[in-house]
Amino acid sequence: MMSPKPVEIICTACGREALLVREPVYDGLRKTGEVLKCSACGHVYADEGEIHFKTGEVPKVFDESDREHRPEVFEAGETERLCRHCAHYVVNPFMQWCGVHHREVEATDTCDDFEPRPEDGDGDQLPGGKAPLLS
Ligand SMILES: [Zn+2]
Numbered sequence: 001m002m003s004p005k006p007v008e009i010i011c012t013a014c015g016r017e018a019l020l021v022r023e024p025v026y027d028g029l030r031k032t033g034e035v036l037k038c039s040a041c042g043h044v045y046a047d048e049g050e051i052h053f054k055t056g057e058v059p060k061v062f063d064e065s066d067r068e069h070r071p072e073v074f075e076a077g078e079t080e081r082l083c084r085h086c087a088h089y090v091v092n093p094f095m096q097w098c099g100v101h102h103r104e105v106e107a108t109d110t111c112d113d114f115e116p117r118p119e120d121g122d123g124d125q126l127p128g129g130k131a132p133l134l135s
Pocket residue numbers: 011012013014015016018038039040041042043
């Protein structure tokens with residue numbers, strides 16, 4: 001009997017979106033029933049037939065699609081392997097360079113040979129004397 005799920009209703013007395021409050025009624029120590037109340041105005045409903053429930057379907061559907069749009073694990077992994085966070089990533093005024101594959105890269109590229117850069121500070125420091133040679 002005790003399953004205090006919040007139930008969303010639209011109150012017929014105050015017209016607001018509210019929660020249905022189920023208050024147990026006791027006769028001495030014995031529970032004899034429940035009072036159904038609006039959480040907003042405290043209106044007491046004689047029975048459930050009087051109550052305008054908000055539909056229970058909408059929240060579930062919303063949850064599912066919400067999850068699909070946010071593949072968080074995947075995105076986090078991709079972000080960590082970006083060239084701009086890689087130890088071999090070199091920026092100079094002319095290009096962004098991969099020190100492993102000796103080719104131009106984009107900051108947003110990802111790479112199988114990714115190695116996390118030890119100090120990922122400002123990230124825009126110029127490589128003194130380490131300019132890549134094209135050959
Ligand atoms: Zn109400």
